[in-house]
Amino acid sequence: MTVRLSTGCRNGLAAGLGFQGLFNRGYMEVYSGSQPATGDAAKTGTLLGVVSAGSAALTKETRATGSITLTGGASGSINTVTVGGLNIIPDGAVPFNTSLNQTASDLADAINRNGMFEAVAAAAVVTLKGRPGSGVLTAAVTSTLTTITATYVNMGSGVAGVAPVNGLILGPAAAGFISKLASQIWSFNGLAIGTAGWFRLYGSDTADSGALISGAPYYPRVDGSIATSGADMNLSNISITIASPNTVDAFSLIVPAA
DSSP states (O other): OOOEEOHHHHHHHHHTOHHHHHTTTBEEEEEESOOOSSTTSOOOSOEEEEEEETTOOOBOBBOOEEEEEEEEOSSOEEEEEEETTEESOTTOOEEOBSBHHHHHHHHHHHHHHHOSEEEEEETTEEEEEEOTTOOSOOBOEEEEEESOEEEEEOBTTSBOOBOOBSOBOBOOOBTTEEEBOTTSOEEEEOOSSEEEEEEEEEOSBTTOOSOOOOSSSOOOEEEEEEESSSSSEEOSOOEEOTTOEEEEOOOEEEOOOO
């Protein structure tokens, strides 16, 4: 078996999003040839098909964004940050630390720890993104502060977001395995003539083009081999032709016990 996880996938698993959260309403591409050495490497081979729900046309996701900009104060704390009235730093206040830029970085870490939203800090600006698969999201962003001041861009006012359509859904986890949702058909129609050799599972985000990832942002990906048996993903027919229908009957990922 040759399953390879990208840096973004491993980071997401370590931070608590899990396979289900990382790949919610994502998609899969099937290529000819041998898979790259790492999940961060650029895709190789001929694209033979794009796996979606029922082979339907796929709309990739543009996640909604908002932001918090720390604007003043050399002491104090950010006590709460709310999106639509929900406090997304429930662990407690984030104290001022050295500079507004460092405090923004600490705030992003606190938001990411709790997994309700994703946050990235650049200078004194913390940009918020909805979780993968959340699509269009409109909600007020605000906070309660001590000494520090801030300005806000509401979720959906920064980027309104585009909801994913016909993306893939993983079912509930059991015994360390998570599999395709049993009630959803995963399938594709052939885009080119070739022999399926490997696949790449992507998150829902339209920003990941499959190119080399050499630094942030780190996108979640899972690569694996394809064959008729004994591979990471088995297809009944690996000889793909143009417009030929193909179905992924079974797909699962495992978090090993040891």
